[in-house]
Amino acid sequence: MAQTTADPAPTKRKRQEGTEREDAIYQSISDAIVEHRLKPGARLREDALSEVFGVSRTGIRKVLQRLAMEQLVTIAPRRGASVSRPSADEAREVFAARQMVECGLMPEVASRLSRSDAAELRELAQREVQALRDGNNSLAIRTSSEFHERLAHMSGNKTLAEFVGRLCSRSSLILAVYGNASSENVGCESHDHDELVRLLTAGDGEGASAFMLAHLKAVEGSLSIVEGAAEVPDLYSIFGS
Template sequence: MDKLHDKESQPSAPARGGGAGKNGDGAERHEAIYRAISDAIIEHQLLPGARLREDALAEVFSVSRTGIRKILQRLALEQLVTLTPRRGASVTRPTASEARDVFAARQLVECGLMPDVARRITPEDVRDLRQMARAERDALGRSEKSRAIKLSAAFHERLGELSGNAALAGFIRQLCSRSSLILAVYGNTGHLGCESHDHDDLVGYLERGEGTNAKAFMQRHLREVEASLAVVEEQAGAPDLHQIFGLGGH
């Protein structure tokens, strides 16, 4: 995970404390913080249920609480974070039941769209999908689990877009966001529950216009991903934000 010591964050990062917060705010800075928190959740450094206090995050990242609140709201929209009145933000804790529901919904929606994708797909779409699949394999090969999960989600989201059904494509994006957290928390460290060539094989069916075969392959693919999950509930204590985000001592 990026530790925010790169050139993007260092030049404008003010010292902590006092009125330093708002001086570190800005679109690029917020994006870097968003990525850092998202990666920490997906890489299981921030455990499900862990409280994400606005004041503590603002102090760690030297930005305003308003900025942190916006970032947490964005993470909540992606269902990586849960916002609760009077309690604040915490890392979303997916349950076994939720995991089953999410993958059941993906079976219904994604598999059903494969014939449409097979009819509409273009050579350019095929090239783009193969490039996405290759990037995912490379990330897995480098043990970059967070990046691999995000790339896998992006691949499935792109398939939804290629179906031509904007409403269902939006639903798939939501499901993939929820699946990303489920995979991060309960998935295997070395793979995402499927063979590294699965996405390439699926693209092959779509490229040949074999919608029925693509649908069957997607059904098997999603079943294998779900079967790979090991749902074990963990209790999260108060996270050491300074240590997680590599921003020095207290």
């Protein structure tokens, strides 16, 4: 009598759905950190996140470990996970790394930039300006980060572009900790991105590199090392549908 074997397809689909769900949760938490809806130092309780997202604590733990690898989350023994709070030294190191990498990529971007690339960058710059006009600092921060990430990808170096993406995410944490709360503009000056696009479309890679350096130094120079108190976030209001 022939033996029947179980169809592996349902198990494979279930595993894939689980991975997609974890990816979505990772993106939701990452976005909330980058956009300052989750503040540095905020505790991320596994039980609360499990209830909010409707998944097991094991799934949440995997997501938090992934965020910890990118230094967006800190996991401490017996204290659990919290949004990372960069030190002053870490802040300076992140901006030093951004200056070395992003400035170095500008000549290559200038030599490769297409009309469609330039149009995409201009659209991102316009979206950032509009977000600032609307007083939507969270969207402005996200759009500014996206501008820098897309700019790096246009160099053709995927490895360095991914590194820039991680540095931009960490910069968001730095802005949240050390940014001037009284300033109407958080992070990049809106007109700076327009000037970068102008230099790049003109093929002036060296000029774009010099301008990027001044741009990043200006952002770093606007920071004030005054830490606020840690807070307990309302996870339902942040992630609830």
